[in-house]
Amino acid sequence: MATISLKNVVQNSKFLSGLLTPVSKVYASAAGYREIGLRYDDLIAEENPLVKEALRRLEIAEPRAAYDRAFRIRQAVQCSTTQSVLPKDKWITEEQDIRYLKPYMDEVSAEFAERDAFDNIKVTPKH
Structure with missing residues (x-):
């Protein structure tokens, strides 16, 4: 059974995509996370098991990307502590x-x- 996702509907519709893409760009710019050196994926909370596993795989596949993420987060914490933003460059x-x-x-x-689908398989005995 297929489920309909709003994300898929917007991405598959030229009209909705054209309407919402500029709005999303303005919102991302106004959010301010780029001004303290963060990328969008740096904002994802690490407490989720899915994210923990994804970060573990990132560290194995691309150790430099994992290091850069940790650096950006530390830099953002420093900016937050000093209540400042990075230089524009x-x-x-x-x-x-x-x-x-x-x-x-x-x-x-x-x-x-x-894994969840296989864990929920119901076996019915034949009579």
Whole structure:
């Protein structure tokens, strides 16, 4: 049974995508996380088991990306502590704000869903 996702509807509709893409870009710019050196995926909470596993896989596959994430988070904490933002030349640009963790999260999510589906198989005995 297929489920309908709002995300898929928006991405598959030229009209909705054209309408909402500029709004999402303005929102991302106004959020302010780029001004303290963070990327979008840096904002994802690490307490979720799915995210923990995705981060573990990122560290194995791309150790430099995991190190860079930790550096950006520490830098953002420092900015928060001093109630300041980075110099404009160190802000994350829209082109730099790529979803580096999403492929791993999608992979882990699919594995969790598959595992859940197999865990819920009901065996009925033949009479």
